[in-house]
Amino acid sequence: MNTVISRDGTPIACHSTGTGPALVLVVGAFNDHSTGTQLAGRLAAAFTVHTYDRRGRGDSGDLAPYTVECELDDLDAVIDAAGGAAAVFGYSSGALLALHAAARGSAITRLALYEAPYDSAPRLxxxxxxxxxxxxxxxxxxxxxxxxxxxxxxxxxxxxxxxxxxxxxxxxxxxxxxxxLTITGTPVDTQAVTIPVLALAGGASPTAMRERTHALAAALPDATARELPGASHHLDPAALAPILTEFCAR
The missing domain is CATH 1.10.10 (Arc Repressor Mutant, subunit A)
Structure with missing residues (x-):
């Protein structure tokens, strides 16, 4: 485990595996870095995969007050430690966090999102x-x-x-x-996201989640929506790894 220091001084615990271009995994609610461990293992042959404990979880710190900008700074610190630029895969609310980062201009080369809880009219x-x-x-x-x-x-x-x-x-x-919930309740400027985006959903997930994924792709300047047959909201490393390898390695 390594530790990077975010802009406000919060220590963020990071775990890295593999060799190759940098790929950062950003997880969602009730998750810490271990949520991405199996997926990271499958991607390690093609990428140096960085998983991290978001602030308030695992071995990371949690300085108050909380703001979405602080979490964006955390992700920027991880990307900077990974070499200054990285492809990013976000899962659930972590996908929306990654989308906010891309809109803010973080050094993200390509962005893959799995079932981001996108809402065109979010509420806090x-x-x-x-x-x-x-x-x-x-x-x-x-x-x-x-x-x-x-x-x-x-x-x-x-x-x-x-x-x-x-x-x-x-x-x-x-x-x-x-x-x-603060992240999902904060509007994101989708038109500011100019990098390629792959918006993913499970084919067996609720209709509303799949519809949100397609709506998000339609709201972005350069995005493709794709459904994984038989997959649910839970991460399926075997199904995701080849898709992410193909998309993020371009």
Missing amino acids: GPAQRVGELVRAGRRGEAVEYFQAEIVGMPAELVTRSRSAPFRPALEAMAHTLEYD
Whole structure:
């Protein structure tokens, strides 16, 4: 593990594997760098793959106050440490974070996005609600609000997850849900993204998610939408690796 220092002094923990051009993976809600480990392993023959713990997760720091710009600075610090420019793959809310970075002018050469929660009329209400719950010490409720109201999990699954072995890890990251929802609730200037973009969705994902992916591609100046047959919202390293290798190596 290496550590890079973001503009505000926050230490960001990074993990690198492979050889070749730089490729940075940016993960989503309830994720840390380990979410991309299997995918990074499959890409390591063609790229030097950098996964990192977003602020507030894993071994990274978390200086207050939180702003989307701080997370963009974190990604810029990772890209700078990776050699000054990189292809980027973003997953879920991490995809939208990467899109904001591209719009801001980060040194991203090519951008692949998997099921970015793109909304042409975003709102910040959910972020505020999660933040209120966390600050009141009600982390479990924050997790369940996100699962039910944002993800749309059925009530029985939300209830069942209370006794799941991974539940403590979800509650430990509950404060970062406000970060993810702030990102998704902040408008992005799609016309400022001039690099090539590949917008991906799972063919077995909900219709709304697939429609958002196509809408995002249509809103960008240079983007292609593609669906992965049989794939869901969960990352499928075997299916994604060859697609990312082909796109990011151009």
